[in-house]
Amino acid sequence: MPDPQCRPERTTKYSRGKRYLDNLEIHVCNIPYDGLPFEDNTFDFVQQNLSAIVYTRSDWSRMLAELIRVTKPGGYIQLMEVDYYIHHCRLEQDVWLEKVLRSxxxxxxxxxxxxxxxxxxxxxxxxxxxxxxxxxIPFGAWGLDIGILWQQNVDNVVEAMKPFLSSLLNMDGSTYRDKWRATVDELEHAKAFHNVHISWGRKPFPQE
Structure with missing residues (x-):
């Protein structure tokens, strides 16, 4: 995860995206700083997902301005994000998870x-x-297949974040992992869940 306090200098315009299929081309961009490598009013529909722990508040305004720029008037932008608060936590786990999010x-x-x-x-x-x-979205086996898949997804994120989160929380890696495993057991017992929010809007025509 990039630290907003250690941003690289703005780069000069983008390298060409890599084309994998006739209708698939991948570009890697730092949107708030470099923008998108597309002309104004290019797309009828633009979607962005899962950037809540990547963008600062000021990044969001710059990023949205760029998404709007490349969307045609009358076209739509859709955003999908996870609210990282876990519902139905017991008090002890709720306090620990809020400490993680605050960190x-x-x-x-x-x-x-x-x-x-x-x-x-x-x-x-x-x-x-x-x-x-x-x-x-349910967390754990109580939510059947989707709950198990969601727990696996969260487990992967928590493990990937272990090096810096354990440092922020003043824990060694083993203690951090044990704490998370105990949290998982409690979350499944409590039938915990995350909320995923999806929002969309239309880019107005100039006369609007």
């Missing part, structure tokens, strides 16, 4: 709960016909 927020200046504000962000950026949905 991430304070150190990286990101907003783990930005998912709750997607509608507001789109409206502030000038989008119209803004709407959205919330989907709750």
């Amino acid at each position: 991430i927020e304070d150190h990286f200046h990101v907003q783990p709960h930005i998912a709750r504000q997607l509608d507001t962000l789109l409206k502030e950026a000038g989008m119209t016909e803004v709407d959205g949905r919330l989907v709750s």
Whole structure:
């Protein structure tokens, strides 16, 4: 995860994307700083997912401005983010998980709960016909296949973040892993879940 306090200098414009198929080309961009390698008004539909612990609040405004730039008037932008708060936690686990989220927020200046504000962000950026949905995803075997898959996904994220989170929380790696395993057991017993928020809006025509 990039530290917002250690941003690289803005690069000169992008290298050409790598084409894998006739209709698939991959570009790697730092959107808030380098923008997107596309002309204005290129796409009818633009989607961005899972950036809550990557962008700072000021990054969000710059990023949305860039997404709007490449969207055609009348086209739509859709955002999907996980709210990293886990519902139905018991008090002890809730306190620990909130400490983890506060550590991430304070150190990286990101907003783990930005998912709750997607509608507001789109409206502030000038989008119209803004709407959205919330989907709750179970955590663990109590949620059957999707709950097991979601737990595996969260496990992978927690493991990937271990080197810096264990340092931020003043834990060695073994203690951090044991604490998470105990948390997983409690979350499954409590039938915990995450909320995923999806919001979309239309880019107005100039006369609007």
